[in-house]
Amino acid sequence: MFFVTSVVAVIAYLAATGAHLATIFGDRPRLQRLALVATSGAALVHLVLAGLLIADKGFASVFEIRGGVTLGALVLVVVYLFFAFRFELESLGSFVTPLAALGVMVNVVGTATGARFTLANEILGVHIALAFLGTGAFTLACIMAIVYLIQEGQLKQKKFGPLMQRFPSLDRLDAFGLRFVGTGFVMYTVSLLLGLFWAWRHAGLAIDGRSGLSVLTWAIYAIIIQARITVGWRGRAAAQLVIVGGLSAVGVIILYLTRAPA
Known part of the structure; x- marks a missing residue:
């Protein structure tokens, strides 16, 4: 049942991706x-999959490779749908749905290779939940930045084709991207502080690759926000740094879930 639901979710997301891409030309x-x-519809199937996963392995499944990635992808899609219906950002679905399909594919082709453990206390649980949510916000900001670069490139080359008509304007992309960066930064800051506090209480605050990359991710977005507030920094360079920060945040999750050596 679990395998079949995973396959159905992947197929549904791929079908949704095809539909989103078709809007460019149809x-x-x-x-x-x-x-x-x-x-x-794909999100509903995905929700059923998440329910099966948690029912089978409990909440600790979020700390395994397939559980963490699958649930994180679901959060990404739900947030996208909210903004799509509320702010008419439907065109970004061509980026979100293939990422969600990739997240679910972990259940089809992979195994639960991440560490299994019980929560030592509520602080660790909140830390991890906020880390996933913050990374999801950064991922959406990263998508906005990618589309921003595409749109800017089209404008510079004076190519006013289907992409220019389908994607949001540069100002809207910049505004919503900043919202996601700000929201993600707040959650990531609290998560980082809770994580450092928990590590100090239980592991002597040893700095490894995961914590180091987490601090680097936080610093990247702190620079982006500070530069925006003080000098109104925006444009191509800012979008590129948002993408770097998003990749760094995803790298933290991958290192954490795989328990990669520091």
């Missing part, structure tokens, strides 16, 4: 509605 209103319906 009847936009009709295809966008179809794409959102397909994405919502």
Whole structure:
């Protein structure tokens, strides 16, 4: 049942991806509605998959490779759907749905290779939950930054094709990207402080590759926010740094879930 649900979720997300890509060249209103319906349906299947995972392995499944990635991908899709319906950002689905499919594929082709452990206390649980949520926000900001670079490149080359008409304007991408960066930064800051406090209480605050990369990720987004507040920094360079920060945040999750040696 678990395997079958995973396969169905992957197929549903791939179908949704196809629908989102079709909006670039076809009847936009009709295809966008179809794409959102397909994405919502895939998310429902994904939710069932998450329920099966937690029912089978308990909440600790979030700390395994397939559990953590699968649940993180679900959060990403849910947040996307909220913004798609609320702020008409449907076109970003062509980036979100393939990432979600990749997250679910871990259940199809992989095994639970991450460490299994019980929560030492509530602090560690909140730390990990906020880390996943913060990384999800940074991932959405990263998607915004990628689309921003695509749009800017189209404008510079004076190519006013389908992409220019389908994706949000540079100002909207910048504004929503900043929202995701700010939201992710708050959650990531609290997560980092709780993680450092827990490590100090239980492991003597030893610095390893995971914690070092976490601090680097936090510093990257702190620089972005500070530069935006003080000098209004935006544009291509800012978008590129947002992408670097997003990749760094995802790297932290990968190192944590695989228990990679420091």
